Amino acid sequence: MKVYSIFRSGHLLVLLCLFTVEGKKSPTGKHTCRKGLLSQVTENLYTKASSLKSSVPKDLIKNTRLLKKTTKMLFMTNCNVRDQLLSFYMKNVFSHLGMESEKLFVISAFRVLQENMNACLPCAPSTRLTSAVKNIKKTFLKLGEKGVYKAINELDILLPWIQAYIQTIV
Numbered sequence: 001m002k003v004y005s006i007f008r009s010g011h012l013l014v015l016l017c018l019f020t021v022e023g024k025k026s027p028t029g030k031h032t033c034r035k036g037l038l039s040q041v042t043e044n045l046y047t048k049a050s051s052l053k054s055s056v057p058k059d060l061i062k063n064t065r066l067l068k069k070t071t072k073m074l075f076m077t078n079c080n081v082r083d084q085l086l087s088f089y090m091k092n093v094f095s096h097l098g099m100e101s102e103k104l105f106v107i108s109a110f111r112v113l114q115e116n117m118n119a120c121l122p123c124a125p126s127t128r129l130t131s132a133v134k135n136i137k138k139t140f141l142k143l144g145e146k147g148v149y150k151a152i153n154e155l156d157i158l159l160p161w162i163q164a165y166i167q168t169i170v
Helices: 002-022 035-054 069-077 079-096 101-120 131-143 145-153 155-169
Strands: none
Touching (some): 035 145, 035 155, 069 131, 079 101, 079 131, 079 145, 101 155, 131 145
16 A cells, blocks of 8 residues: 555656646747647546545535636636636635645646646736636635635536637647
8 A cells, every 4th residue: 555655656746747847938938838738737637636626525515606607618718717717726725725745736737737728828917807716716715614625626617627628729
């Protein structure tokens, strides 16, 4: 059992190094688009997100959703919504988690995803929060600690959005 755990940790380190190397900036100082990496990171995220979901309490709030169907359309078409939603997860959701290897992997993978999606289809940065993400944040904050659990449990909604978006650029 311990050998398997060490192997998984070693495998995790190799993947993190790969993501770091793949996500490096080009000599011009900008990230380069790595479409294959986007698909690979997303596939690995499904497994890690499932593990992460099992490590937090189950979402018992059934009458409230953070990620709504209308937000999906905005995610697919509006780069600011995409960027802000991924940033929301990194800054607001994952910041409440401990620093175990599974959680670090998810955080690192989200960062690599965001950088590579921006490299593939650059987006002018917006200082104004989009109304969709503003509503998500408002609901998230209203739920308190349960908002973290809800957001993590809704990764099974967000990851297919990310995968569908990646299919449009690949």
